[in-house]
Amino acid sequence: MKILANDGIDPLGKSLLEKAGFTVDTEHIPQDQLAEKLPAYDAITVRSATKVRKELIDGCPDLKLIGRGGVGMDNIDVAYARSKGIAVVNTPAASSLSVAELVFAHLLSGVRFLYDSQRKMPVEGDTNFGGLKKAYAKGVELRGKTLGIVGIGRIGRETAKVGLGLGMDVIVSDLSEAPASLPVTLSGGITVDVPIKQVPLEELLRNSDFISLHVPFTDKPVIGAAEFELLKPGVGLVNAARGGVIDEEALIAALNAGKVAFAGLDVFDNEPTPRKELLTHPKVSLTPHIGAATGEAQERIGEELANLIIAQLTK
Missing domain, CATH: 3.40.50.720 (NAD(P)-binding Rossmann-like Domain)
Incomplete structure (x- = not known):
């Protein structure tokens, strides 16, 4: 054959x-x-x-x-x-960890402004070093923050495990019942069961410091204009699932208004020709759909x- x-x-x-x-x-x-x-x-x-x-x-x-x-x-x-x-x-299982690690590449880039620093340092680093240092001086740590995961399938679970390993509090929302805890494997093969909490989507949106989406696209975005109103000011969003899961027009408006501090995007509505407003936005960390590319x-x-x-x- x-x-x-x-x-x-x-x-x-x-x-x-x-x-x-x-x-x-x-x-x-x-x-x-x-x-x-x-x-x-x-x-x-x-x-x-x-x-x-x-x-x-x-x-x-x-x-x-x-x-x-x-x-x-x-x-x-x-x-x-x-x-x-x-x-x-x-x-479905083979790429889960690689996608989860990419989510955290975007999150770590976001909280320390690497997405913007990598653009500006080559241009201004030799003339505005002090100014850039000041601009990126308000980073935050992930440990102790609340990570909301929408969709707790294989990739969602791997993402949750990485977050738990970093000391984050993990809450999840899914149409199916989520496990009460997840096994987190540490160096040396030591495995520890760490609890997670399942909550309604609205509660997750209101209480998460960072949100990662792991659901298929259906007939409408999971996070659209109405959902953006519920989010904490300064939230970070990552979409490594499918284009369309986040309403891109509403996301741009929320970024511009400061409601969303940064977004990490690996997927887009119009692949392979994403909209320029996102590709050039100063608050967006970008990758070209490479979640499984390890x-x-x-x-x-x-x-x-x-x-x-x-x-x-x-x-």
Whole structure:
């Protein structure tokens, strides 16, 4: 069988598939050429860049499997594919820690103004060193602050564990029941159960010093204009989930008004062309959707995806 790894796959995953007898093609086919070329393959693996919609599925009657390297599958018409007998698999656990660590990269950047300092030091550092030092003199520590996590799935839990390890108080909001505590693994393999508290979303919004979002996009933002009114003045927000989870217009207004001290964004409404107002905003820490972009996560994703494909297609 032939597999198109259209958005790439870690060498470990490719090796496992080839040892199982599959041919793996890692040359990227642009979206506008997929309808013509995908029928030559038995399966396709994607990340967030490639979309597998109804029209593409209809043009590939022999397609047996769609694999998503990562968590969210909003770039795949999952239900329709499955209705056609196509297996759809993803790797929800493999990238959780890498995404959680990126959340804290944004949080630590925010509380110490690194997002702005990295822009201004190369330009003004030799002429306005004292002025910049004064401008960044009001940093805060994360320890002892309240971290609100919206969505306590795998990534939300890993984010909570990192926060607990830093000594933060963690509150969570989720439609499902959250655990009362989470195991935090310390150096040396020591594991300690640390309590967390589940609260309604409104309570989380009112009481969190920092908020991290870990939910899929549905029909409307989780934090829109009305929700921004509930937030503590000076709150920090991080979105490493999906574009659209935060209303970007309302976020810009809240940043400009000082209601939100800073935002860390890894995802955007209009990927891959985010709005300039966010890209150039002095209070926004930016990354280009790289939550799972670590060597460790990619290896785990490749291995898990390969094993899922082998299990599905060698039954």
